[in-house]
Amino acid sequence: MKPKLNDVAQLAGVSVTTVSRVINDHGYLSERTKQKVFAAMRELHYQPNNMARSLQGKNTQLVGLIFSDISNPFFAELVSRIEKILFAKNYKVILCNSADDPQKERDYLQMLMANQVDGIIAGAHNLGIEEYKQYGLPIISFDRYLSDNVPIVSSDNFNGGWLAAQTLQQAGADKIAIFTGKSHAGSPTNGRREGYEAYLTQHGLTPHVHELPFELSPALKTMEIRTILENHDYNGVFCSDDLTALLTANVAQQLKLTIPTELRLVGYDGTALIRNYHPNLTTIEQPLADISTLLVSLLLQRIADANCKLEAKYTLPVKLIKGTTA
Amino acid sequence: MKPKLNDVAQLAGVSVTTVSRVINDHGYLSERTKQKVFAAMRELHYQPNNMARSLQGKNTQLVGLIFSDISNPFFAELVSRIEKILFAKNYKVILCNSADDPQKERDYLQMLMANQVDGIIAGAHNLGIEEYKQYGLPIISFDRYLSDNVPIVSSDNFNGGWLAAQTLQQAGADKIAIFTGKSHAGSPTNGRREGYEAYLTQHGLTPHVHELPFELSPALKTMEIRTILENHDYNGVFCSDDLTALLTANVAQQLKLTIPTELRLVGYDGTALIRNYHPNLTTIEQPLADISTLLVSLLLQRIADANCKLEAKYTLPVKLIKGTTA
DNA sequence: AGTTGTATGTCAAACGTTTATCATTTTTAT
DNA sequence: ATAAAAATGATAAACGTTTGACATACAACT
Incomplete structure (x- = not known):
């Protein structure tokens, strides 16, 4: 059997009390x-x-992480960072992929x-979870309203949208x-859309909003994008996440639209993955390091x-990452 | 305070024993x-x-997942899948990013x-962890030898390397x-290298092995790759992971090497991310769904x-995913 | 009538640790 | 030598739950 306090005490030739005192200083x-x-x-690998x-009243040093799906690189990087910070502070992480399913x-x-x-x-995408209120547990939310007493950490989505629109216009686009x-x-x-709309209307341009349902598969999304690009002569597109920007770039290639001369493209998120493997993509970077640090710091305060x-x-x-796509 | 067994018993007008019996059927x-x-x-949100x-003898229903870093899309997808399967079987996941650091x-x-x-x-990349032996805990390893009594689940790396080499040759490459x-x-x-070497030598071609240290940053890796491609006139490259393949594609573009006419390219892993967002990349797909299912199934047996x-x-x-790069 | 099965209750021990109390011994300082 | 401080021990209660032993009560079968 696994060694217990008592075994350590015996081997060390002291009382359990003393061992416990040593452990808890x-x-x-x-x-x-x-x-x-x-x-x-x-010696005992105790x-x-x-x-x-923790039954005794000690903290469990466990923190729950609820995100929609870590196979999304954005959440993967965020979770990875949060885990690292928490581990350094002697906390462990229980991972939850909510898959955007309220249940x-x-x-x-x-x-x-x-x-x-x-x-x-929590950084999932569902709303209306009344339950968050009743549990008297410290909770911090990423980029999403949960309940009145749950602090939200987010990047400046409005300014991000504004910046993206500005970048596209300054790169020569006028149908954005x-x-x-x-x-x-x-x-x-x-917020990103609002920033985009605000910039455009303030500069005498018309916003063109296309909502691609979040849960659409990449293949279907690609089809949608293709239809949109074929039926409008946009010369600038702001994608509210980098993955959609990649799809758009793929479609543009299929349609023989050269980037950035015929079509300018700006993404959003700017994960390390994108910056490293798609350095060309112009995008709005969310400060993931700061976000993670702040999320953890607030949680630990609570x-x-x-x-x-x-x-x-x-x-x-947020920060503009200037690539070559806009 | 949080409600406890006793509170439930009182409210229900029965004894604690009965409540416990109900809970445990x-x-x-x-x-x-x-x-x-x-x-x-x-009513009490008990x-x-x-x-x-679990103090009392029940299982904790907790499983530890040790991977080098889930910000790598391959591990992100693997962990995401494993977590989903385990959650469905009423297990929770404690996530560990070992960062390839033995300590x-x-x-x-x-x-x-x-x-x-x-x-x-466990699917981290370190070796020589003797500790895995002494803990009498069920452990299953992904693609890595840990200790004699730890079963390994992996994809057919040798065949993957073979397939990759074959694909490159059949696409017309002869300096691979x-x-x-x-x-x-x-x-x-x-295993992937061995498969590659075996195919090449068996078909009268010379293997050219370039080892890029795993811990190199993408920027440094890119430089290395650039140097290599400039100093050899390879017309086919097999990258033992898809991310390196992306870097190689980027470098090829910089050097004005057209793919696949001048340079043929095959990657490895074939995550959903790559298949969805880089459908052009020819790659060897590891069966992540089966791998996850098997890992969990073996662990639960143990x-x-x-x-x-x-x-x-x-x-x-493994399976060849035919794109347009080879 | 007695037997059996079902349904509940009381009580207490156990899981491994922490912590308070009280007691005792050893060390150090004066 | 004496007092104070430091170091340890013995004991027990507590954390919230499970589980076994045992008792009781009521129903439904023979």
Whole structure:
């Protein structure tokens, strides 16, 4: 069987109390006993049982991460960063792919509660989850409204949309469309569209909004995009995420539209993946490092003090990544 | 405070024993009491404390996932799939990004032990982790040798390399290089190189092996590739992963090498991401769905019966995805 | 009538750890 | 030598749940 506190105590020739004191650095302890105990722990490969510890009242040092799907590179990078930061602070991460399914999201919430997580970072795309309120658990949200007392961290979507439109115009485009996700209240892509629209109308251009349902498969999305590009003579397109921008670039190639002379293209997100493997793509970069750091930092504050006052919304600046597509 | 078993019992007007019986479906129970208890649980938003349950002997239903870095799309997709399958089977996932750092990997192992996970699926890239042996925990490995009693699931790397070489030759290439990771014993990319070499030598061609250190940044890798392509007149390149293939394609474009007429290109992995967003890339697809299913299935077998006999190695077939680059 | 099966209850031990209390011993300082 | 401080131990309660032992009650069969 696995070694337990008692076994360590026996091997070290001390009492359980002392071993526990050593582990928790509690009360008076001589250097000599500490060493004896550590030696015994090493020899037995002893690992304190976290279940028992947290039953006692200790934190579980577990954090739940709810995102729609980490096979999306944007979330993959975000989750990867968050995990790294949390691990460095001695927290572990329980991963939840909600797949944008409200029921799954609810199930995940239940499960995380049952596992006594110390807090949750959520960045899924569903809305109307009333449940987030009732659990008196520290929660921080990424780029999405969950409930009144849940702080939101996001990048400056409005300015991002504005910047994208500006970039397209300054690159010579004057018939500029936006390809974005279905807009429901609270969705982050709304801000991007609004920024885009604001820039265009302020500069005497007409916005052309095309909503591509988020859940569409890439193949279907490609078809839609092809139809759109064939039936309008846009010379500039702002895609509200980089993956859609890639699809658009593919379609442009099929249609023999040269980029950027005939069609200018701007994406959104600017993950490391895109910057590294598609350096040509002009895009709006979300500051993923800062976002991750802030998300974690806010969560830990809430965990340390459940009532600590936090802002309702934290907006981080975006950055234009100038490629060759616009 | 959070509701506990006792509160549910009081509200339902039954004993704690009965509530516990309902939850665990244990012993005789009338439909009426069951309903009463469920109603009370719902009303209180009761969630059994998993810490207490597992202390008492129940499984934690937690599985540790150790991968080098999920910001790599290949691992992102793999982890995403594994998580989905496990969630459907009522398991939760603790995510570990080992970053190919043996010390981090050791720390993660310790942590997972401390959290009483029921098992581990590991697909990191380090070797020589003796620790995997001593923990008497069900472990399944993806594409990597860990220890004698740890079953390995992998795709048919040798055949993949063979197929890639064959595809390049049949597309008209006769000076065919391979860009692969540093080869250390046990690394999966070795098989791919061996398959490539075997095909070439058997067909009277000379293998040209270029090892690009795995940890090189994409920018440095790009420089390396550029140097290589400038100094040799290869007309076919097999990259042992798709991301390197993308870099190679970028470099080819810079050097005005047309693909596939002047340079033929084959990648490896064939994630959904690549298939969806780079449908042109000819690549060798690893069966990620089958791999995930098998990894989980083997792990659950081991969890159910720690001594169940499993094969040392499970090799799944790969598939050529014919694009336009070779 | 007695037997059996079903349904519930009471009680207490157990899981592995933490922590408080009280007691005791050893060390150090004066 | 004496007091104070430091180091350890023994004991037990607590965390929330499961589970077994045992008791009781009521129904439905013979």
